[in-house]
Amino acid sequence: MQLAYEGKSKRVYVKNSEELVFEFKDEVTAADGAVRATALGKGALCASVSAHFFRVLEESGIETHFLDYDGSRRITARRLDMVPLEVIVRNFSYGSLLKRMPLYRELEPLDPPLIELHYKDDSLHDPLVLPEDVLRTKILSAPELDELVGRSASANRVLVRYFESLGLKLVDVKFEFGFDARRRLVLADEISGDTFRVLDERGRHLDKEVFRKTRRIEDLLEAYRELASRLGLRV
Ligand SMILES: Nc1ncnc2c1ncn2[C@@H]1O[C@H](COP(=O)(O)OP(=O)(O)O)[C@@H](O)[C@H]1O
Ligand SMILES: [Mg+2]
Incomplete structure (x- = not known):
């Protein structure tokens, strides 16, 4: 291959x-x-x-x-055909959100979840962008953006409930989407400890945060x- x-x-x-x-x-x-x-x-x-x-x-x-x-x-x-955005859905404040907006306390519940759009570009460190940026630059049309955000919220809900049933807490998760041949939005990439943060009953991370902290x-x-x-x- x-x-x-x-x-x-x-x-x-x-x-x-x-x-x-x-x-x-x-x-x-x-x-x-x-x-x-x-x-x-x-x-x-x-x-x-x-x-x-x-x-x-x-x-x-x-x-x-x-x-x-x-x-x-x-x-x-x-x-x-990938959409060059990362959708971050946050159920609790953590990580870059605390740097961007210091008025949040760490692990404050965010209900409804806070949804961020980031433009996927490593050299620019995946900058936060506004919905309006996405529309003006024609990355997505208005209905497509609504669908992307709605789909992200739904996927997050499913994951939150699933983790809750195991006694775990989903702090935040990153989604990527792409268009199929019929131009329908489909959830893509990966969903793992590299792309979400999850805490156990004792507040221990079961995700990449462990490596970020201890190396x-x-x-x-x-x-x-x-x-x-x-x-x-x-x-
Ligand atoms: N279904 C898909 N079709 C095409 N490209 C995809 C699909 N799912 C994920 N990708 C892309 O494949 C790449 C996966 O490799 P990864 O190591 O995550 O790359 P990156 O360092 O760019 O995040 C990413 O660029 C991602 O956007
Ligand atoms: Mg990646």
Whole structure:
């Protein structure tokens, strides 16, 4: 298979004109890519968790790009025309939100969830943009933007309830979407500890925050194994 793109966390291969294979890498980055390490087994853990959540979302009627997962580091998915935005849905204040708006206290509940749009551009550090920026630059039409935001809120709701049923708290989550051949918006990319923050009963992170804080790959792997085992996945 031909390598089409190598990103920070995945290699993307072209399977055929309609399907891609995402190979989840063992590399982990923090501080905007300035800190890098290899955590053997992380790729498989993130692929497995992602596949699990795509199935959960599909069962709740949310269309995703997911097609197949064989238990390895690789997920097969539909090839989409990606929207160059990251949608961040925040249920509790944390991370960059506290820097952007210091009047929030850490882990303050945000109800209804706060939805941010970021323009996906590494060299600009994925800047926050306004809905109006998205419309004026014609990234999306007004109905498409409404749909993107509504879909993100729905997907977040499903995940919040799912984590709650396991005694876990979804702090925030990042979504990416793409258009299929019929120009319908479909949830894409990945849904894993690299793209959400989740706290356990004792307030411990079961996500990449562990690595951002300690920079220790063993701590990260332990958190990711714990997350997978909470989800009932083989680790
Ligand atoms: N279904 C899809 N079709 C096409 N591209 C996708 C799809 N899902 C995700 N992508 C893109 O594939 C890349 C995945 O690799 P990743 O390592 O996450 O890259 P990045 O460092 O750019 O975030 C991202 O650029 C993402 O936007
Ligand atoms: Mg990415």
